[in-house]
Amino acid sequence: MVHIRNIALPDFPLLLAPMEDVSDPPFRAVCKEGGADLMYTEFISSEGLIRAAAKSRQKLDVFDYERPIGIQLFGSDVETMGECARISTEAGPDLIDINYGCPVKQVACRGAGAALLRDIPKMVEMTSAVVKATHLPVTVKTRLGWDDSTKNVEDVAERLQDVGIEALTVHGRTRVQMYKGEADWDLIGRIKNNPRIKIPIFGNGDIDSPQKAVEYKNRYGVDGVMIGRAAIGYPWIFREVKHFNATGELLAPPTVEERVQACRMHFEKSLEWKGPRAGVFEMRRHYAQYFRGLEGARQWRTRLVDTNDPAEIHAIMDEIIAAEPVLVG
Template sequence: MKIGSIDLGEMPLFLAPMEDVTYKSFRYMCKKYGADVMYTEFVSSEALIRDIAKTKQKMHLFDFDRPVAIQIYGYDIDSMVHAAQRVEEFQPDFIDINYGCPMKKIVRKGAGAGMLQDLDKMQEMTAAIVKAVSLPVTAKTRLGWDEDSKVIMDAALRLQDAGVAALAIHGRTRKQLYTGEADWSLIAEVKNNPAIKIPIIGNGDINGPEKAGEFLNLSGVDALMIGRGAIGRPWIFKEVKHYLATGEVLPAPTVEEIVQNVRDQLQMSIDWKDNVRTGVLMMRRHFAKYFPALPDFRQHRIKLLQAIELEDVQATLNEIVEHYGDMRVDYTNASLK
């Protein structure tokens, strides 16, 4: 599979862009375990052109990231064009347009998945961005706004005509948010439409290697994108690659092995922010996800989520290792919510 001139090999695995999740330390953990393509957290075009420091920090890239995309969203075409040109200064490998975010604060302005209600504007915006930059441009979207308007085929053809180099499709509508099951049959219809010439990347509900294999066989997509299934489980990329190559499921990691991953990600977060408390707080979204379905874990989870000082986190992690040791964590029924 290629994006522009970037050769990603056969069946690359993408880490989906997620706000407050796909920052440096988490991207590093996923790359360590085999994720092929990284995305930054998504960036507001309006914030970018106003030169907001926090927004610019999201776009700082590192050697381990590559190949990597910076994803932008917005509702005004001129602002999005300007933002894309600013993004080029940070030298990603490609630029991605967010047409899939379902958050109310974004869609109410017509951005993100809100653009699925105005495909003419989506196509016009995409074409303008493609024309304005030298880097390849890709897009990520959903099946449609709701059950009665699954416009993904029309959207895919329009985006292809506008010049995108690849398209990622999340198998839900905007109205679904992250509820229900992702519909990979519609992703398959897009991929198998003879008029579609660009690579199609499938996304939604990949919570383990067997699901990845099932969805790949159903759809025939060119690549798989993993989002929430990687939170607290960055080694899912290693598991998926092994399964696709051999048909075997790797043993689940032990609690002790998981704790070491937590410590590594935590320390990188602290070093990156140069602030212990900030690094600890950044990890709260990840702590509980690293330990799903462990028996009698509630008190440990509370301690992790309430901890502010590094010493408190490390003490709780020591308790977890002492209590659970070489127990293996079962992710089979872990929730993606």
């Protein structure tokens, strides 16, 4: 088993990446059902949390069926991050995660997320403040470095372990790369094989198939992998990786009924958590992914996004099952 202090995870655990505007409780519910072993909230702005901004406060919502679940924080001020760790602890997660990897301008240009990769002493100070502010395990997600000339994640891993983090996830790109190009896992493997490193090391980046997940496990020796974009509309990626890792065989793709059941569960949780108006509206971004590759998928999606009536949406989903569309791509 893999342990993050008192959190016991299975061998080669699969983590759901925290994705802004995606990894909310409804999405996490279907991924947990699909086999995710550890999940995180969307990242939460420390400044927003201190101001008691409604959106930031709502992101603190965690539920027992999600456990183990981590709350992920980002910010640029050391003292504020410590205070937010205390607030987040009161929400009852299993761990606190710090985001040092987000590359988007509105985060990095404010000195948060991946920007801390250009100021390692401040990153260490901030991490230490968060560790001291909570009794929960603290983990970190980061990148290889700011750019190709500053791939400093090996040093970062040692220094953050020294101030008390209990697991590290590394995305195999620099901030400058954003999400372009192929993720480079060589440094991730070197961190895992560093004899000084005693904490679990999880790899992230381009894990989009069971074969790749197991190949990277064997090649780089990571304790587990974090999956992000490949899980959007396809929560079965987790069970498929687990089955392939255990047997070397690929599972059959989900049936039409399984796709509709997962989409319906996501929709119902969305209504429950966000309310009928926002729940219907924000679910629209997910239909294309759930029904991708099915014959007639475009017409189903068009009908689903053109209505605001939950009963009609359920009826359309019933029609999809009855039509038994074939997988064409």
